[in-house]
Amino acid sequence: MNVLKPNQRATVYTLLERGSTQREIARITGVDRKTVRSYQRRRQAEQSNSPGVATGPDAMAAHVAAQIPPPWPPAPTSVAASLCEPYRDVIEAQLRLKRNATAIYQDLVDVHGFAGQYNSVKRFVARLRHKEPEQFDRLSFLPAEEMQVDYGEGAPTRVPGSDRYRKPRLFVATLRYSRASFRHVVWKSGQQVWAELHERAFRHFGGCPQYVVLDNLKEGVIKPDLYEPELNPVYAATLAHYGVVADPARVRDPNRKGTVEHAIGHTQATALKGRRFESIEEQNTFLAQWEKNWAAKRIHGTERRQVQAMFAEERPHLKALPLLGMQYFEEVQRTVCDDSCVRVEYSSYAARPAAIGSKVRVRIFAQRIQIFDLQTGTLLRSHPKAERPGTVVLPQDERVFNPSRETRLILRQASQIGEHAARLCQLLFAIEGRVGQRKLWGIVGLVRRYPAHCVNAACAQALEQGIYSFKRVQALTEALFADALEAIETQAGGEHVTPTTATLTQQHELIRDADEYGDLFAHAAATAAVGSQT
The missing domain is CATH 2.40.50 (OB fold (Dihydrolipoamide Acetyltransferase, E2P))
Known part of the structure; x- marks a missing residue:
């Protein structure tokens, strides 16, 4: 037999005294009929074994009253002083150091000889520790000063080429002064996609703000840092092209861009909640219409002004867009x-x-x-x-020197030798091509040993003879050079040279006395002898 709680047992006994059937009692109390039957037998046995005991509703009421426990004693009017009260100043000092109750209890026992229990310290610390509400300043900005951007989730959209629905990424850019927003959904994000969405937002607003506040997501910030965050190069170049400065929010500080966070929540809860779209284009078209017909015409809760009217004030302050768009890389x-x-x-x-x-x-x-x-x-x-x-x-x-590709260099050097040398080299290259460049280098190299006019004259004779060969040019050059040397020697031997007697100067201010030169040579000889002995 299942043991019922006192209140359930009293309910079963009351219904039995009133003549209710077992099925009805089971339906009312939720107790199984077999359990009700067992308690009915038990009740009948108790009554048969106790003659003279009153029966009926009064007896049942008395039985139920006997099952109700007595009330709790009244709470004391005065609270006993805590054992930690003598150590209040010490505990408050420790709390100012951000120490927890366990550390404070251990110090009280070790240093001050505290005889109480840990729970006493824990309760006392809980009464002393009160958390001051954190104050947030209400930020205000000038028109066109700041734009906040972030990602959220769009409405379920059919994936192209399948029957599956998936939530795309929802990009929202909100001007801080007017709360005007640009909303666009994309399937995938990346460095270039993130920059392109900013460019779309600038084109949508018809101008650029001075600053853009963003989260530290990888598409925008490669390395978050409190002082010098490192931006994605494509994103940084896009902002520089439009003359906008990035101001990444601190890590785990979403309140800095609370305007766009609220805009994302407003879009998801009002515009996209419960909707499905068949394509990403359909959702973007719907968001543009919703922004124009509803979001822009709403009265902002804080400013108590229409968003569209505030944007009309802010738009003239936006910086002009460049003529050309960003060239992505x-x-x-x-x-x-x-x-x-x-x-x-x-x-x-x-x-x-x-x-x-x-x-x-x-x-x-x-x-x-x-x-x-x-x-x-x-x-x-x-x-x-x-x-x-x-x-x-x-x-x-x-380019580094390449003998099989430097034809123009060879021909330029040949033209510096002379007209005939340049013509011969051109003919050699035209006839033999790249292989003929070896002969060209040989002809050009002759100027390192023979005069250039001899080499040029030899090339002229080779052209007249119709022999286009380096060896022929070399032989002609050597012959011409030898003839030139012989002519010079013959001309020098046929002339009479009159000997001349030179007169040497014996006295001059720069010429010293012979004794001084003698002393100098003697001193040099003595110094050399001493050096050889050592």
């Missing part, structure tokens, strides 16, 4: 290879003056490539983007 790090180039998308681009083996930062635009110094951020080079993979964008004057 991808930023990567590359190492300068041994040909002084960096590899970007299977093409090579000149990186000088960056040293070979150094790291550089490369920005990849749609139509151009920019190379920056990794440490100083200085722009080193800018190149048009190659149209096909494998292209080498390297000027000729920066």
Whole structure:
């Protein structure tokens, strides 16, 4: 038999005395019929074993009254003093140091000989410790001074190509002065998407604010820091293009951007709650219409003014938009290879003056490539983007010497020798191509041993003879040079040279006396002898 509580047992006995059936008692009390039957038998046995005991409703009431416990004694009017009261000053000093009740109890026992229990200290500390409400200043801003941005969740939207619904990311940008907002949903976020959403917001408002306050999400802030946060380079370049300064909120400080937090909650609870959309475009169209028809026309609860009217005041203060939009890029790090180039998308681009083996930062635009110094951020080079993979964008004057590719250099040096040498070298290259450049280098190298006019004259004779050969030019040059030397010697031997007698000067202010020179030589000899002995 299940044991019923006193109140349930009294209810069963009362209903039995009134003549209720077991089924009815089970329905009223929720007690199983078998249990009711057992208590009915028990009650009948008690009555049969106690003759002369009153029965009926009065007896049942007396039985129920006997089951009710007596009331609690009244609370004392005076509260006993706590054992911690003599140590109030010590405990208050410890509380000002942000110490907990356990540490305070341990110090009281060790230092002051406290004889009470820990719970006594705990209760006393709870009465002393009172939390002052934190005060928040009501921030006020000038028109076009600040815009707050953040992400939320949009309404469930059908995923393209499937029957599944998923919540996209809801981007909200709110002007702090007027509370006018721009709302847009996207499937995926990233560095460029985050920057593009800001650009859409600027275009929607028709101008740019001075500051933008954002959370420390990775799309905007790479490294959060209280003093010098590091921004995403694409995001930083976008804000610089529009003349806007980023002001990231401190970590775990959502109250700094409470305006956009409220705007996200208002959008989710009012505009998107309970809705589903078949496409992301449909949801963006709905958000634009809702902003225009309802959100912009509402009366703001704090300012007690219409948002649309406040935005009309703020819009003339927004900074003008640039004529051209932001040109987005991808930023990567590359190492300068041994040909002084960096590899970007299977093409090579000149990186000088960056040293070979150094790291550089490369920005990849749609139509151009920019190379920056990794440490100083200085722009080193800018190149048009190659149209096909494998292209080498390297000027000729920066290329290392290559004998099979320096035809123009050879021909320029040949033209410096003379007209005939330049003509002969051009004919040799035209006839033999790249292989003929070896002969060209030989002809040009003759000027290191023979006069240039001899080499040029030899090339003229080779042209007349129709022999286009380096050895022929070399032989003609040697012959011409030998003939020139012989002519000079013959001319010098046929002339009579009259000997001349030179008169030496014996007396001059710069000429010293012979004795002084003798003393100098003697002193030098003595010094040399002493040095050899040591």
